[in-house]
Amino acid sequence: MTRDLTGEFQIQRQAANQEPYPTLTVRRDRLARLARMTKHHQLEIIRAIQTDFGQRSDVEIRMAEISAVLHAVRHARLHLWRWMRPWAVSMPWRLLPARARIAPQPLGVIGVMSPWNYPWSLALMPVVDAFAAGNVAMLKPSEHCPMTSALLKRLVPQYFPPEELCVVEGGVEVATLFSRLPFDHLLFTGSNAVGRQIAQSAAVNLTPTTLELGGKSPVIVASDADLDQAAAAIIFGKGMNAGQTCIAPDYVLVESRRISELVKALSHAIQKQRPDDHSATQAIDATHQQRLDDMLAEAHDHGCRVIDHGQHAPALIIDPHQDLQVMREEIFGRCLPVIGVSDMQAALNYVNDRPHPLALYAFTSDKTLQQQLLHTTRSGALVFNATLLHHAVPSLPFGGVGESGMGAYHGRHGFERFSHLRGVFYQSKRAPSTMLYPPYRRWLMKLIGLG
Ligand code: NAD
Numbered sequence: 001m002t003r004d005l006t007g008e009f010q011i012q013r014q015a016a017n018q019e020p021y022p023t024l025t026v027r028r029d030r031l032a033r034l035a036r037m038t039k040h041h042q043l044e045i046i047r048a049i050q051t052d053f054g055q056r057s058d059v060e061i062r063m064a065e066i067s068a069v070l071h072a073v074r075h076a077r078l079h080l081w082r083w084m085r086p087w088a089v090s091m092p093w094r095l096l097p098a099r100a101r102i103a104p105q106p107l108g109v110i111g112v113m114s115p116w117n118y119p120w121s122l123a124l125m126p127v128v129d130a131f132a133a134g135n136v137a138m139l140k141p142s143e144h145c146p147m148t149s150a151l152l153k154r155l156v157p158q159y160f161p162p163e164e165l166c167v168v169e170g171g172v173e174v175a176t177l178f179s180r181l182p183f184d185h186l187l188f189t190g191s192n193a194v195g196r197q198i199a200q201s202a203a204v205n206l207t208p209t210t211l212e213l214g215g216k217s218p219v220i221v222a223s224d225a226d227l228d229q230a231a232a233a234i235i236f237g238k239g240m241n242a243g244q245t246c247i248a249p250d251y252v253l254v255e256s257r258r259i260s261e262l263v264k265a266l267s268h269a270i271q272k273q274r275p276d277d278h279s280a281t282q283a284i285d286a287t288h289q290q291r292l293d294d295m296l297a298e299a300h301d302h303g304c305r306v307i308d309h310g311q312h313a314p315a316l317i318i319d320p321h322q323d324l325q326v327m328r329e330e331i332f333g334r335c336l337p338v339i340g341v342s343d344m345q346a347a348l349n350y351v352n353d354r355p356h357p358l359a360l361y362a363f364t365s366d367k368t369l370q371q372q373l374l375h376t377t378r379s380g381a382l383v384f385n386a387t388l389l390h391h392a393v394p395s396l397p398f399g400g401v402g403e404s405g406m407g408a409y410h411g412r413h414g415f416e417r418f419s420h421l422r423g424v425f426y427q428s429k430r431a432p433s434t435m436l437y438p439p440y441r442r443w444l445m446k447l448i449g450l451g
Contacts, residue, residue, distance in 0.1 A: 003174055008166050009109065009181045012136045015163030016108040016184075022134045024084060028077050030131040033159045034124060035073040041155055042066055045120055048147040052119065056281040060241060065120040068392075072125050075394040075411055076132040083132070083415045086424070094448045097428040104419035106134030108184035111207075113175060113198065115190045116144035116284055117244045117332075123152060126187045127165065129414025135185075136164050140178045142190075143171040144284060176201065183207050185418055189246075190214075192330075192403060210407030210417060213400055214330050216250035217357045219387070220347045220373075221262055222364035223255055229385070230363035231265035232273070234336075237361070237387025238314045239274045242281040243333045244288075247359040247380075249387055250331050253347040256340030259318070263307065263338055266316055270309045280312040283333060292333040295326040299335075344369060351377055355403030361387050380404050 019026075038045070045066060050056050086103035110130040114123040123141045130137045139156075141149040153167045160166075168178055179186065179201040188198045189212040202209045221230050237249045254262045274280065283289040296315055300306050305318040317337045320326055326335050341347045351360065360379035364370060370384060380400040381390050390396055399408025409417050435444055445451040 003170065003177060005168060005174075005177050005181060008138065008162065008168065011163050012109045012138060012166065016106070016136050020108075021106060024081055027080060027084075027131060027134055030160070030164060031073045031077050031080075031128060034128060034131065035070055037155050037159045038066055038069045038073075038120070038124065041151070044151060044155075045148070048151045049119060049145070051147045052116070052145040053284055054282055055279060056241070057279070060281060061120075064118055064241065068118075068121040069124045069128065071392070072128040072394060072410070076128055076415070079412065080132055080415075083412055084134075095431075097430055099426045099428070101424045101426075103422045103424050104133070104416065105422045107418055107420055108135060110135045110137045110418055111140070111178065111181060111183035111186040112137055113140045113178065113186070113188045113190065114142055116142040117241060117246070119145035119148040120152075122189050123148075126189070126409060126414070129409050129411075130187075130418045132415045133418035135418055138166050138168060138178070138181070138183070140168045140170070140175055143169070143175075180204065185210070187407075187409065187417075188212065195405070210399065210409060211405040212246070212398075212407075212409075213358070213403070213405040214246045214332065215355055215357050215400070215404045216330055217247055217359040217361065217379075218351050218354075219249045219252045219361040220344070220351070220363065221252060221254040221258070222344055222362065222366060222369055223258070224366050224369075225363035225385075227258070227262050227265040228268070231262065231269040233363070233385070233387050234361075235266060235269040235273050235314060238334070238336050239270075240388060242283060242312070243314065243331065243335070244281075244284065245388065247388055247391060248332070249336070249361055250357075251327070251337040251339060253339050253341050253350055255343060259338060259340040263316060263318060266314075266336070266338065267307060267309070270313050270316075274309070274313040282312065288333065292331075292335060295324070295331070295333075295335050298324055299326055348372065348376060356380075356401045358400045358404040359383060359387075359390070378402065380408075 046061050049061050086101040089100050091098055091100055112126045123139055127137050141152055149169050153169050156165055156167050179198045182205040186202050186207050187210040188195055192213045195211045195213045199209050219234055234249050296306055299317045299320050302321055304320050307316040314334050314336045317326060317335055319340055320337045326337055356378040358380040360377055361383050362373050363385055378401055383390050394411035397408035397413035398410040399405055407417060
């Protein structure tokens with residue numbers, strides 16, 4: 001029997017219509033409940049995610065799932081009063097003494113579709129921003145994390161009535177129905193291929209979408225970089241969640257003359273950060289594990305040098321051919337190609353010849369190169385001398401460009417994403433407005449530059 005989601009949607013639609021502009025107190029209370037739900041059930045959340053993954057690092061769950069949500073809530077609760085305030089904009093002198101302002105207004109019902117790789121934070125961080133902006137939300141978590149989805153389904157009603165937040169569980173069929181609901185905005189986080197389908201479904205209702213997609217995020221190691229520091233940061237980014245992070249370093253570009261030195265530094269960083277620890281995070285399921293094993297086997301069969309430090313650590317693939325699977329698709333796992341280029345211009349060309357990534361990492365303190373990267377490349381974010389950390393800055397917009405997605409959220413950017421920035425014009429009682437009405441006077445038209 002086909003699932004019908006219109007009932008759940010109508011409850012939310014009515015609630016949004018009845019309370020079109022929730023006060024600061026109401027919004028802060030919703031946010032506080034989201035934080036309480038996450039804080040009070042930490043152990044259950046950790047257990048559910050670990051069961052879904054088979055194995056996942058306890059510390060990484062606390063850092064990237066629980067803290068991420070709590071920090072987002074704290075930031076929004078602190079700054080919300082300022083974000084909600086309408087702000088004045090300048091007025092052309094011809095229309096003075098009228099005034100104009102921009103007044104953020106809630107959109108209404110927000111749909112959120114989330115992936116499996118950070119099943120708690122990627123489900124709830126968009127909800128934080130949707131609540132901050134005064135909306136209600138419907139959430140469709142990933143079917144690949146059934147325990148975490150079931151936990152959300154069980155906990156959410158304990159903290160929220162269905163008109164504020166509801167969870168819809170299900171696989172592709174339900175996801176398809178969900179994407180066809182006439183939301184006021186739909187935020188999708190997931191793969192590029194599914195993102196395209198979601199945008200098409202949403203277009204039928206003219207539902208605006210934010211697409212948080214993936215792709216291959218490159219790392220450029222410049223000639224002035226300290227290789228040990230760069231290697232440590234790259235392995236931190238690649239090792240987190242076993243490489244199953246949308247902004248994980250996908251591949252590394254380095255001048256060919258420094259490639260063996262960098263490979264040595266990377267191997268050292270792997271041994272230090274990721275000794276073959278059997279309690280470390282693993283691939284989400286056998287299919288993903290097989291895909292990664294196949295990538296490594298193919299690289300090996302093609303004569304690439306593969307340096308594998310064990311099943312639970314990043315595996316280096318040196319100078320793989322561009323036709324190999326590891327270079328054709330987003331890796332989303334522990335393989336890390338290291339590619340030699342002739343110089344930095346060749347590295348920039350390499351990046352620019354490919355779809356715009358979600359993140360571009362560059363290890364350099366050379367100001368000229370930093371400017372060049374800033375002005376001649378495109379990516380969701382540009383990060384110097386670190387990996388992943390930009391995600392933890394709530395004031396930075398988080399989102400892609402081109403193939404890596406459209407629209408961004410987090411902090412004020414999320415608030416604005418889920419608000420309608422309404423233009424408001426206030427005519428003054430003292431305005432000589434009738435002078436603008438016909439019959440048009442020649443002298444006035446001249447004065448305002450139309451004569
Ligand atoms: P996915 O696209 O397979 O699934 C995401 C969501 O879409 C799930 O809720 C799923 O139920 C739904 N879905 C799946 N197939 C569907 C279909 N045919 N029609 C309608 N809905 C469908 O993505 P995933 O495998 O869960 O996540 C991995 C991808 O997500 C990677 O590409 C990764 O880079 C990307 N990602 C992006 C971000 C970001 O913030 N930009 C964050 C995490 C992951």
